[in-house]
Amino acid sequence: MNTTYSNDQISSWTSEQLLRLGIPEQTAIYINILVLMAVTALLVYLADFLSRKILVGSLHKFAAKSSTKVVEFLVRNKVIVYLARIAPLLLVVEAIPIVFADFPTWISPLLKLTDIYLILLWMWVARAVLRTCKDFLKTTETFKEKPVESFLQVITIFLYFIVGLLIFSTLTGKDAWTFITAMGAASAILMLVFKDTIMGFVASIQVSSNDMVRIGDWVTMDKYGADGAVTEINLTTVKVQNFDKTITTIPTYYLISDSFKNWRGMQASGGRRIKRSVYIKISSIRYLAAAEVAKLSKIQLLKSYLEERQSEINRYNQENGIDKSLLINGRSLTNVGVFRKYIDAYIKQHPGTHKDMIMMVRQLEPTTTGMPIELYLFANSIVWVEYESIMADIFDHLLAAVRYFDLEVFEMPAADDVRSLHFSPAATAGMRSPLPEAMQN
Known part of the structure; x- marks a missing residue:
């Protein structure tokens, strides 16, 4: 008053x-x-x-x-x-x-x-x-590296809800519980409207608690065309900046409902896997004569192996009275086997390979494109440019080294290969033309 x-x-x-x-x-x-x-x-x-x-x-x-x-x-x-x-x-x-x-x-x-x-x-x-x-x-x-934005958005939503109740109470002069009671009847509609938000909130909690994805992780999700680093994790979406600088937005819920690849383990290990094959033409695979083994012994990486291995083979053949007039008899070295051992020795001394991780050279099942000699190893750098350089350096050397073992790398015939074929008149005389006689005239 x-x-x-x-x-x-x-x-x-x-x-x-x-x-x-x-x-x-x-x-x-x-x-x-x-x-x-x-x-x-x-x-x-x-x-x-x-x-x-x-x-x-x-x-x-x-x-x-x-x-x-x-x-x-x-x-x-x-x-x-x-x-x-x-x-x-x-x-x-x-x-x-x-x-x-x-x-x-x-x-x-x-x-x-x-x-x-x-x-x-x-x-x-x-x-x-x-x-x-x-x-x-x-x-x-x-x-x-935690999805803090997700929890911030959840708190913000509750804050908006409380503010809405207070404004409703101020305008109508009624208690806020009246509005809450009225909303109870429309809870099913609200659940439908905020379905994505609720699912995103649950997914954010699971992603955070299970440490599935962090900001900065390199993730690959082929279904959504995502291949790059995670830049943001919020309540409803995860943003991934691809290596081509485009942005892919993935619903947060799909990180727990669909499959994706997280490369964090590779980045933390300090090594990146190299898994690639050299396809050898099967017709070029053969046994090696003693003179050829002696010639290959000049290769420094193979010298000790060939001397020891050839001595072991000679001793076995002599003890068992093997007739070596034919190389197929007894035990003999093959050019592809020696080449495989050379690859193994080469990658073990290469400065770009990770020596504390598995290194393996294996022969896979022959296919219509030749016999694969697969290299399974890890580069000692996870930097993309350096990784590609290490892998290219290894295979540049191996592809050039194949001819020293009298092997051929399989490749499909090109147009120049077909044009370079020459048929003698005697060989073509007996060949029947596929065209009818009327068309030949």
């Missing part, structure tokens, strides 16, 4: 001053409102300016004592801006009954608008604080 009296007294005093100047009463009422609004606007501006100065000064004092980037994040996310608006808003709330004392029916609706604005203002402050927490957590080792 005292506040109302004081408000009426202030408004009446300004009206009396206008009436003394000879201004008509009706006109004086509106001029009085304009004057009071102008004074209020000036006071609000000063309050906003002073509140910002005080908050900024306090934050600078806090920054001087703290070694973290919290202050920088608070400024970046406009926490100071939103907090500074609270003092001017409270001033407006106090000024409304004074400014509109001559129009009492306007006071209640305007105060409701200020109450709604205050609710929204606190929501903006809370959201800015959440973003500040997210930015700060990303600077820590524990949460650097």
Whole structure:
């Protein structure tokens, strides 16, 4: 009652001053409102300016004592801006009954608008604080690679829900539980509307708790054309920047419902697998005579192996009285077997291979394109460019070394190969033309 009296007294005093100047009463009422609004606007501006100065000064004092980037994040996310608006808003709330004392029916609706604005203002402050927490957590080792955005979005959704309840209660004057009760009947519809959000929330928790994906992981998901590094994990989507710089967006839920490949284990191991074959033409595979073995012994990587192996074979053949006039009798070295041993020795001494991981050269089942000699090993670099260079260097050498073992690499005939074929007249004379005689003439 005292506040109302004081408000009426202030408004009446300004009206009396206008009436003394000879201004008509009706006109004086509106001029009085304009004057009071102008004074209020000036006071609000000063309050906003002073509140910002005080908050900024306090934050600078806090920054001087703290070694973290919290202050920088608070400024970046406009926490100071939103907090500074609270003092001017409270001033407006106090000024409304004074400014509109001559129009009492306007006071209640305007105060409701200020109450709604205050609710929204606190929501903006809370959201800015959440973003500040997210930015700060990303600077820590524990949460650097965690999907913090997902949990932030969940909290934000609950925050919006609470704000909606408060605004509903302010506008209708009813208790918030009334609105919650009404929503209970429409829960099935809400579940349908927020289905993706709920599924994404559950998926985010599983992805985080099981450590399935981190920001920065290289993932491959062929179904969605994703092959690159994870840049963002939020409530509903996971963003992957592919190696061609395109962005693939995958629903978070599909990370637990579909299959994908995470290359984190390879990156952590320090070695990247090389699995590639050299296809040998089967007709070029044969036994090696003693003179040929002696010639191949000049290859440094094979010298000790061939000497030891050939001595073992000769001893076996002599002890068993093997007739070596035919190489198929007894035991003999083959050119492809020696080549396989050469590959094994070569990759073990190559500077680009990982010596602490498996290295294997194996013969696979012959196919229509030859007999595959597969190399299974790991490069000692996970950097893509270096990995490709190491693999190319190994196979460049092996493809050039094949001819020293009198072997051929299988390749499909090209057009030049067909054109280079020459048939003698005697060979072509007996060949019957596929065309009818009428067409031959």
